[in-house]
Every structure is written in C-alpha cells, then in structure tokens.
Amino acid sequence: QVQLVESGGGLVQAGDSLRLSCAASGGLIRDYAMGWFRQAPGKEREFVAVVRWSGDSVSYADSVKGRFTISRDNAKNMVYLLMDSLKPDDTAVYYCAADLGWRLPVRQDEYDYWGQGTQVTVSS
Numbered sequence: 001q002v003q004l005v006e007s008g009g010g011l012v013q014a015g016d017s018l019r020l021s022c023a024a025s026g027g028l029i030r031d032y033a034m035g036w037f038r039q040a041p042g043k044e045r046e047f048v049a050v051v052r053w054s055g056d057s058v059s060y061a062d063s064v065k066g067r068f069t070i071s072r073d074n075a076k077n078m079v080y081l082l083m084d085s086l087k088p089d090d091t092a093v094y095y096c097a098a099d100l101g102w103r104l105p106v107r108q109d110e111y112d113y114w115g116q117g118t119q120v121t122v123s124s
Contacts, residue, residue: 097111
C-alpha cells in the first residue's frame, strides 16, 4: 500500500512560480507512473501531468504545457511539479497519484493510489 503526501501549495500571485512535492511511503514508486491532477472549486478533477516510471516520458494537459514541469526522483521516492507563470485559472487542489505499470495514464480511474491534495491559490 503506497501512501502519498503532497506539499508545497500556497497563495501566490499571477506570474509567480511554485513547486509541489509528492512524498511516497509504504512502497517504492520506481515501478509506478506518477501523475498530478487538480480540482478547482465547482469543477471536476482534471489531469495535469504524468511521468513514466523511468522518467523518460511525460505528458501534459494542454492548459499547462510549456508552463509546468513534472519530474521524479526514484531514489528519494519523490515526485515534483514545477509550476511557472501561474494564472488565476490554476487555482485548485492539486493531487498526486500513482499507477502501477508502464503506461502514461491520463484518466483518474487508471490510478491506484492518491494523496490528500494541497491547495494552490493564484491571485490576480
């Protein structure tokens, strides 16, 4: 059973950067694709980014492409999401998720484990 804990959220201004971290315990994430999702108030949770278990392949939602960077450190059992040029529309609770396997899943139902989320608020 893998436990995921997100951190690094906060209140920032538009144009600022923020780095989210996801710490895994209870298992090694080296065999898992790791993804980030977000849920804004009154909206469905949506895919943000995913990185393959090996770190050699990533995928991003169109809304964050070119601004967000997902990375992982399997030795530290950590996953990161660097968010640059933040916009008010990026305001949401951000969730880390893990999927056992070699895929690059973008659907929520493909993931096996979830964190509790960290709030990101971007003011204009």
